[in-house]
Amino acid sequence: IRDCMRGRIYPQQGKVQLGGLKEYADKLKNVDRIIIVACGTSWHAGLVGEYLIEEYARVPVEVEYASEFRYRNPIISEKDVVIAISQSGETADTMAAIELAKEKGATIFGICNVVGASIPRTTHAGVYTHAGPEIGVASTKAFTAQVSVLTLIAFYIAQQRGTIARNKLIEYLTELNEIPELVEKALKANDHIQSIAAKFKDSRNCLFLGRGSSFPVALEGALKLKEISYIHAEGYPAAEMKHGPIALIDDEMPVVVIATKHSSYEKVISNIQEVKARGGHIIAIVTEGDTEVKGMADYAIEIPQTAEPFVPLLATIPLQLLSYHIAVMRGCNVDQPRNLAKSVTV
Numbered sequence: 437i438r439d440c441m442r443g444r445i446y447p448q449q450g451k452v453q454l455g456g457l458k459e460y461a462d463k464l465k466n467v468d469r470i471i472i473v474a475c476g477t478s479w480h481a482g483l484v485g486e487y488l489i490e491e492y493a494r495v496p497v498e499v500e501y502a503s504e505f506r507y508r509n510p511i512i513s514e515k516d517v518v519i520a521i522s523q524s525g526e527t528a529d530t531m532a533a534i535e536l537a538k539e540k541g542a543t544i545f546g547i548c549n550v551v552g553a554s555i556p557r558t559t560h561a562g563v564y565t566h567a568g569p570e571i572g573v574a575s576t577k578a579f580t581a582q583v584s585v586l587t588l589i590a591f592y593i594a595q596q597r598g599t600i601a602r603n604k605l606i607e608y609l610t611e612l613n614e615i616p617e618l619v620e621k622a623l624k625a626n627d628h629i630q631s632i633a634a635k636f637k638d639s640r641n642c643l644f645l646g647r648g649s650s651f652p653v654a655l656e657g658a659l660k661l662k663e664i665s666y667i668h669a670e671g672y673p674a675a676e677m678k679h680g681p682i683a684l685i686d687d688e689m690p691v692v693v694i695a696t697k698h699s700s701y702e703k704v705i706s707n708i709q710e711v712k713a714r715g716g717h718i719i720a721i722v723t724e725g726d727t728e729v730k731g732m733a734d735y736a737i738e739i740p741q742t743a744e745p746f747v748p749l750l751a752t753i754p755l756q757l758l759s760y761h762i763a764v765m766r767g768c769n770v771d772q773p774r775n776l777a778k779s780v781t782v
């Protein structure tokens with residue numbers, strides 16, 4: 437995250453600078469629609485990007501699975517900006533989605549980790565995440581790095597379009613600058629998370645809930661658990677629970693809820709009560725110092741207080757650690773999960 441932000445944010449000046457997109461500043465200022473294409477974890481990062489870009493830059497965003505987009509007949513024109521996200525920069529579905537959008541005249545940006553990979557060589561412009569090599573197959577630091585870049589892009593476009601006041605931008609960038617230290621603090625919950633993992637290592641299913649930009653974080657938490665521990669897990673928007681998944685809740689169902697003290701806090705509390713009333717076990721991700729959710733949850737994991745746009749960067753950390761410890765306790769190979777490839781090039 438620190439490497440993502442270095443040289444790109446100037447908190448005192450209230451300025452985001454993205455060299456890779458500089459030539460396209462006018463295009464972004466006037467863009468009518470952004471389409472994000474990606475697969476797997478990168479797609480979840482794209483969903484976080486949708487919340488941030490729509491909220492702060494006020495540009496409509498669509499997020500598409502590249503694996504689906506490439507095979508349908510999507511409506512794209514030269515007015516569109518397409519952002520392709522890929523850790524490896526080699527994912528065949530994402531490459532094919534780019535080719536399709538390019539044929540239709542769209543401007544393509546890439547968010548990639550591997551410098552000089554096929555995707556960044558195909559796009560018109562882009563931003564590297566600079567997360568360093570991912571050793572394991574499942575994306576972890578690449579996700580937080582992608583979310584960091586998308587956060588910067590949201591504020592960069594907001595700055596071009598004037599949809600955010602300068603003093604607000606200064607305030608946000610000052611907080612963003614502190615995120616690397618807050619992530620280090622969040623990592624200190626590791627031993628506590630390990631002890632929670634021991635309670636749930638034999639679960640057969642797990643539900644992850646979140647609202648707003650914490651919803652894609654819930655999706656990513658579920659994907660990590662599936663990928664590395666082979667436990668069936670689903671992520672849902674917390675408000676969607678009553679439309680189906682609530683039927684699954686019983687005393688064998690752990691439910692991980694992102695319940696930080698932000699705009700949807702009260703609503704998440706009522707979702708927790710619905711789960712508790714049906715015997716489900718709550719593992720809550722809470723803001724440091726919270727007592728209300730802590731009093732209701734079976735287990736709580738604290739993350740440092742931060743401004744709402746940066747919650748995904750912090751809330752992801754305990755979910756990744758939880759999956760990691762559960763997988764290790766189940767004897768799974770966390771670096772090379774069965775059936776998964778680092779880059780899916782076919």
Ligand code: F1P
Binds near residue numbers: 476523780
């Ligand atoms: C996409 C992805 C990863 C996942 C796995 C398979 O890769 O779905 O998110 O962890 O490795 O591929 P990429 O396009 O981000 O490299």
